[in-house]
Amino acid sequence: MYRIKAANTYEKRPEDPRGNSYVDYRHKKQDKLDEQLNQQKIDDLFVDCVIMLNGRLEPSANYLRQLIGTHGGKVVFQYMPGVTHIICQNLSASKFIQYSKKTIPVLLPKYILSCVEHKTLLDTTEFILPQLLLEQTQQTQQTQQTQAQEPSPEFRMSQINFNYVVEPVVLDPDSERIQQKLQNLEQQIKIYQLNEIAQIDYGEVIQNVQNTDSQKSSPTQLQYIQNSPVKTHDKINVREYHEQSRLHHLSQWKVEAQQFLIQNPPQGPKPNDTAAPLFMHIDIDCFFVQASYSALSAQQQLLYQSLPLCVCSSSNTGQNSTADIASCNYVARSYGIRNGMWLRTAQEKCKELVILKYDFQVYSEQSKRFYQNLLDISSQIMPVSCDECYIKLSGLISNKEEFMTELKAKIKRSTGLITSIGLGSSLIQARIATKLGKPNGQIHIGKEQFIELIKHKTVDFLPGIGQETATVMNSIGIYSVGDLQHAQLNLLQQTFGEIKGQQLFNSSLGIDSLVFKPIQGGQQQKSKQLQVSQNFGVRLTTLLQLKQFIYNLLVELQAKQKERNQQINRIILHLNVVAKNANPQWAKNGGCGQCEKTTSSCSIQGEVTEYYEQILEPILSQFRVEDVRGADIVGVCGEQQPEIIRNKTNKINDRTSLNQFKELLNNFQEQQQNTNLITGDISQIDQIQDENVREKVKQVIGLQIIKRGNLDDVLKYDDFQQKNYYMQQMWGEFL
């Protein structure tokens, strides 16, 4: 759910009454403060110093500034020539590189305090930032620091909700190995005692892991568990788990597709940028089903030819089975079966439903073959997933129908798979064309047709609009794509944010918010983020388990980082904790159910696993073990920060689109003025004190009244009052 900025909780930044910019305001304020401090000066301790304060500091930068000021020093917040000391605590990776080149000492805030205490400028060597020392002393000091940290005293073992813990966990009924491991888990959980936890020597645990890790045979062979005094966590080997996770593979295949295109650069002609834009979107229909089917024997294929098929991890149809359908063919869909539906439910709808098994190997091969067929079409391909991509065709195609027919036939011959193709003058138009044509479709949509064709679809038909966005849209009176096309842009932007609002509006008009980024052959693809997570089959009840699990994930992240040859300068840790009032039924067998999510992150320099304690500490301090009620799910995300972080793009900047959009807006406003639909008494709105809220309510009501006829109808409409949090708040305020 989008959080709407509550007008009364947001205090605007003070503005200079003379209308100067905030920067001027700040400089003047700083000069004034310097002056004041100079008057209160105690001594000339720092008189020759220009001290730069950087980032978050403990004690706060404000305090340090006053301290330095009253001792005769000058403080700056940005680097400039003449700076004599840099004070900071935690350098981001970019700053690290920047500062490690400078000859100016980079010191901990403790330096200032100590100098004041001893009333003299001390030698700086003792206070150099550990991060920078690390560089020189080859990590020795860092290791000591890490090991010296005690587990947070807030952590206590407490009552564990065993009812929840011992709930049967079924990853894959066919896998005895998994079953065995999970049984072990249950037994282990039961024998846990408080005193055992207290005895763990974390230093030793880490040491053991590092020893095994350095053998490099397999980075995730966690032998430390066998050496550990308490055996706990061998049931969760992240890599083994990922081997049988379809979503893990799905994500990996996308990377593989990218790498395939890098290694086999498309040889097709270069699209003509001056010609009318033309993009193709191509997608394999129900990829998993078709691929699994293609791996069957000819005899079986004949047997299943026109039957409802699906791919599911399990064929267990028992009452409690919650295995879900990864993909189903169009025959099955005619029975009302959908992707993601529980197998049990699906079989109630169609008893003849044939269940095919996952075959990850085949999917991977078919994906490669699929891409192989696309290499000679154009030089610009942008993969979306293992079975789906965009291709730029501007100025390359003469007969569109013929081109699509031939391409589909070619892929069918090579892979046996049926595809759908869409052509359009933007990515989203092509994408929608594919969607409209499925299955086995080939459609070309012109700019003009687009708006008409999807007018009557619900908003979630558009890519980028999922459940949450659709709910919020409904609450402001937008249900169909047509509604969105005629919506007020400023209302959208107020609700969804400036950029997002514009993007949504653009999408409804067939204007891209997605940027076409073709793979550059031969160039190493660098992602901005690497992530490792496991949210299934995890039941943690102790601090030790939690720590070991996170360590496992970090090890896996590190392995991944090395495989991809990427640098990581920040680690983000996501922790899901079972919500206080979570319905236990919601946690599917092994799933996590309703959770509260927390995140913490830290900048890193060096090996990922060395930041084990640092990343854990802030997040652990927010939870106590009693909050961790049995099922905790953890993901670790390493991030390589992009060079340009903020870009405000995606505004309509091409003249035609801008005019088109203005015209639409005018039409709508005109229509609104000429209508007699506004019949309800809306005078109460004027009683709302806060101007922002008042204006917003007016806009929202304006739209609602158009939809519903009059104010009474608006108020009666359930969704309007219940679904959206901010609407509830606002209505509550004046009703």
Next chain:
DNA sequence: GGTGTGTGGTAGC
């Protein structure tokens, strides 16, 4: 104005 950090939504089968 800029940076750092935490939150949340979406797609793909």
Next chain:
DNA sequence: ATCGCTACCACACACC
């Protein structure tokens, strides 16, 4: 009528 894995985007807010 819900969860799962990964990469990415947009945004709020704190802090300077």
